[in-house]
Amino acid sequence: MEHNLAVGLDIGTTKIVAMIGRKNEYGKVEILGIGKSKSLGVHRGVVNNITQTIQSIQQAVQEAEAASDMKIEGVTVGIAGQHIRSLQHSDYITRANAETVIDDEDIDRLINQVHKLVMLPGEEIIHVLPQEYKVDGQGEIKEPIGMYGGRLEANFHVVVGQVSSIRNVGRCIQSSGLNLEGITLEPLASANAVLSQEEKEAGVALIDIGGGTTDLAIFRDGIIRHTAVIPFGGNVITEDIKEGCSIIEKQAELLKIKFGSAWPGENKDNEIVSIPGLRGREPKEITLKNLSKIIHARIVEIIEQVYVEIKNYGHEEQKKKLIAGIVLTGGGSQLKHLKQLVEYITGMDTRIGYPNEHLAGDSDDDITSPLYATAVGLVLDGLKRNERKKIEQQEKKQEEKEEQKPVEEIKEKPVKERRSFLDKLTERVKDFLDNAE
Incomplete structure (x- = not known):
């Protein structure tokens, strides 16, 4: 595949989406093809049936290939699911020589130190994100490279997940006849697709339902x-509607999408939907007021749990305040009156996030739906990874040329981007799959 093409594969609980995107000459992303299939082997974001997941992946990929008239070889995939947790951790290193400036190697040493953290069995560190550094006790340093100091410390946000779950995703992709090109955390992918840089600066919480x-x-x-x-x-x-109204899942899902609302106050008592009975039974009559009461109870529970996490982060402290508030995305964000409910529960400004931040202006409305936020984010991530690869290859060629030059002509090397943990993780998963039988 050309380097300006990338494929995102979003393996979700309800749907699997394969999306092909390419960068146009204005640096925006055009979506060339999209395929989606019902996801059968995934529960709460975790693969629990390999065979079914493989079939669903292949179906989505074939659809995307047909829509774009291209052959898909490699994909960037997202990992999420209930096994992911995160923690805060501080660590430090003492440098051998405080008279030299701090460089990449010091930071790598510090980050590798974090790896010695003791995890629960089966867990592995997926991502280590430095928050801020201290050099010799001086805090709030964003970038310590080039500074002098003997003791370098940092606060880290560490994301942890189950190795087996990640390997299973890798296995599904490999068995679907695809190359695993990159692994990304889904919350990060969605954030890339829907948030603006200003929001990330001001402070924002992205909630992907x-x-x-x-x-x-x-x-x-x-x-x-x-x-x-x-x-x-x-x-x-959907489950709650099914139980509460004694109807089958398909009907419950349709009710939720067509008539559902997160705010029970607005339905009149006399608004009724009639649902055909099963196999010659009487039709059921359901009041919209009851429907929205059921939805309201559950969505409040979800939002309250998210709000607990926002408070855990420290939103109530002045210097950690999230000025841009909340952005809702994902299929669940399309529920009527959800924005008002979230504002009411959290007291924070809220908007619905459409993944059009980096897409070309003439993109189809269908693609810019919050449903596809993760898939778009994975495409963006794949494109970025391709660009990095290209730069690395050019640097290699450059270095080979420079080795033949006399010493005095060699200029200072450009600063390389530090390889992220997810890239290392991708390589480890690939190696594991290559050696596993």
């Missing part, structure tokens, strides 16, 4: 500060 899980990512001063996965999503609302 999916089918099986609700993901949260909090940014402040342009840096990710907190992530969480809450093991509830749109499916539990």
